[in-house]
Amino acid sequence: MSSITMGRYVPYRSPIHLLDPRTKLVCLVLLVVSVFLGYANYSTTFLMTGLSLLLVLVLFAMTRMSFLSLLKSLKSLWFMLIFLLLIYAITPRSDNLDWVAFFIYDYPIYWASILDALKILVRLMLMVALSLILTASTKPLDLTAGIEWYLSPIHFLGVNTAAWAMVLSLALRFIPTILEDVQRIMKAQSSRGVDFKRGKLTVRARALISLVVPLVVSSLVRSDELGDAMEGRGYDPRSKRTRYRKLTFHWGDLIALLLCAAFCALCITMSVTSFDPFLTWFGVTVR
């Protein structure tokens, strides 16, 4: 169960925790962009993905999160891998069609299909990992304050940014509460003989329904009550609110921004120029 709570804010005092949420948001965008770039050939992609993976590992260690538990929580992604493999196997890309991994009856499965599927999967994993680092190291309220700051220009166009930020912060605020609900309902249903881990597909589907229905009901009830409670305390979405937390920008933020921008720039340059380090530096042609 603990896998679900991956990415929940954990109050350590790591260098990453101390960064300004606005910095972290920009860094996240920069790094996600870097992760999703395409490169000249498979070897370069492999190299750059390896580099990104290394970076993510370092960031994980810095935020004191365990990469192993991330892998465990992504265990269920095998389904996605199979799906991707299937898609790529049915619609192989036109290049690299000479490079066959094996045949299923007479149908060729290309290495390109397998590698592409793996590539997508690893990139998704890296993206998830990066966002987990953000949420694990930033208080939800700080995160919304950061997002609100970026939204503030739209405020002049007549959009009620404060209300949207409130919606966002409530959504974030209720993630752990809903996870608690999940655990509580799972316990109650387990006591009634539901097995969430094993069983045939139909049995599992039923188990899932016995979890989801009470969850939706309790969430609706809760949001209703929350609305009343907020109104009861005089919340008015149109009036201006004062802020308790102040966001401050430090030297560390500048350094983090520069590092991320540099990494992103490197990736973009390599991608746009189709730079192939193996050919340029070592003179070897690889796939």
Add this chain to the structure above:
Amino acid sequence: MPIQFEKVSYTYEKKSPFAHDALKGVDLLLEEGKTSAIVGKTGSGKSTLIQQMNALLNPTEGKVIIGDFINSANKKERSKDLFSLRKKVGMVFQFPEYQLFEDTVEKDVAFGPRNFGMKKEEALQAAHEALRRVGLDESFDKRSPFQLSGGEKRKVAIAGILATKPSILVLDEPTSGLDPASAEETMALFEEIKKDGTTLILVTHDMDLVLKHADQVVVMEEGEIKKVCTPEELFSLSLEEYSLDTPKVYRFAKKAIEKGIPLSLEGLHDVSSLAEALCKALRKEKK
């Protein structure tokens, strides 16, 4: 089936900054066929303790022996057959209204028995029986559980556990939120079930209930067992030390003794026994 705790400790979210020792080396024996009440302040670990009894939680140290099932911190020692354990140990949670999900009350109550292997008709039969027992008549059978009042939902949830015919019944604050008459009825129902040889374990803040129904009281404080004794023994002590309430009957009796009526506290467990003791004392006085 007796339940035996051997040096059981439980830590929530071990190895994280949220780590919290909810149980600290608990040794306890709950005998078969008796009613044991577990009392203590909010947050003293009562709910955590009872969840060890049907292996919803596994101890982080020590072991719990429930009949032939061993719920141990040591994975190798831990019994595998959760299914038959949960069939034997029925658990009604603190907020059981959150587990309802079927479209009719009877189906929801039959859900547990179905999971534990009863045929559909058999399960419905058991459901009807259980519903009548908790005092909900035929008109409730086909209603949606979501349109019931809080107390009725609770009764449905209790019926859902009773229908599985457990040999140990664990109740986490079963009467909170019920009106006094329903609470009384519910407790009477549990007394009746106990006559069939069912072991009752009752978590409650209501000392009147403890005095009236329990054979044995377990006092918990900050994850430790402070005292195990009979209710009479407990309430004749000064209770400030455990910050528990004195039952109304005892409060009255103690006041009466202060005013010079030679009441005997022995065998005092509800209003009628109090009246009897009072009459006896007054008659003696007259002579």
